[in-house]
Amino acid sequence: MGRPATLSRSGIIAAAEVLVRDHGVAALTARRLGNALGCDPTALYRHFTTMSDLEREVGDRFLRAVDVRALDGDDWRTTIRRICLKLRRVQVRQPRLAALVSAAPTRLANEMRITEALLRELDRGGFSGDQAATAYHALIELTVGSAAIDAPLATQPADTRRRTYSDWRREYTELSPAESPASVAVAPHLYLGSADTRFEAALDLLLDGISAQQRIQ
Amino acid sequence: MGRPATLSRSGIIAAAEVLVRDHGVAALTARRLGNALGCDPTALYRHFTTMSDLEREVGDRFLRAVDVRALDGDDWRTTIRRICLKLRRVQVRQPRLAALVSAAPTRLANEMRITEALLRELDRGGFSGDQAATAYHALIELTVGSAAIDAPLATQPADTRRRTYSDWRREYTELSPAESPASVAVAPHLYLGSADTRFEAALDLLLDGISAQQRIQ
DNA sequence: GATCATTTGTCAACAGTGTTGACAAATTGC
DNA sequence: GCAATTTGTCAACACTGTTGACAAATGATC
Known part of the structure; x- marks a missing residue:
């Protein structure tokens, strides 16, 4: 009963998703979203108690794109690697949203789906429950954490990004060799590539460490 | 020449540090800081071009607390481990500040100091420049990234935190065993401890992976 | 010594944010 | 028909960063 709703939770989330996709996460404000939906901004508060509630939901929505199926013939490590890379790719595209999602697990549908897949693969790798939990936490912290770090720069165009990295590298090169010998020596190798x-390299190192546990028992 | 300055960059940063320490990073606004300094909020713009410039500087200030000296007899791995744990501890205490610092390297004094120490230890461990750079990036992404993830909850009191973790664990336990068998099976081991x-466990796994590189050449 | 440029702080204002509380419209149950 | 309930609208509050005009206070120059 009551006045018939013209808005709905899912409709609002869908509109929010479009808004973020087209104009970036900074555009996800009550007024802009109300505008896009043709309703008063405060109408949103009838469906979400707070704006970050809505953001949480939108964040999980973006995780739909993460395909967690294991391909034929792929072992646990290859599959986990692919899931983490994909998860990162999605998170990195939505800077501040990634920060919001990572602030606390949303424990919404898509996040649970990814968790299940990672634990499934670890089980397939023969890890104990305890080992699997530890490895899972480590993988998530590295993947989501590094995405949160890299996201801001990822929004910039590719050549701006490259220039930024080479600027940073140069800064380390130009340090005083007396005070910072190690930095100066390693500088040419810092912030190379993307x-x-x-x-990817960090993930491989972590996976090396996780694989080693497999044999230890 | 010109009108004599009553404010200074360092004085403002110091006041900002106190403000953040006492009232959290959310209190770091132009108006509140101006209030604390007994000046007009817009006076700050004579010393910092923008508020996030100031935040960057305050963020680096907090890194002073990270002691990077190698203790007698400690090998590279032990020292790196201690530095990363300490770095995390500092970052976790300042949630959003950590996010700001991690958004892009500040490349200010204290951050450079920590970088130098990590690279120094990796050199001591006999890693090549290329290997050291890769390991450094991995360590920073895990440490700073995971701090950014864990920071929000870290501000809560300990028992609230424990309850949150056990709530999450229960949520995984109560999933449908048909749809999420792996999650249900591993649930008792998820989010245990702090x-x-x-x-720490994740860092050890990563360090295992890095150590393995040492022998590969 | 007066004048001038320059620096620095003050003030009012703009455009934006999330959020609340009173009000009106539109439905269902009695 | 009346009451209860839901839902959207509207005005307003308390904030945010930031800008541009203005005034105060200095050192240098004529």
């Missing part, structure tokens, strides 16, 4: 390749 | 111990 943030994605650096994450 | 976020700090989970990070």
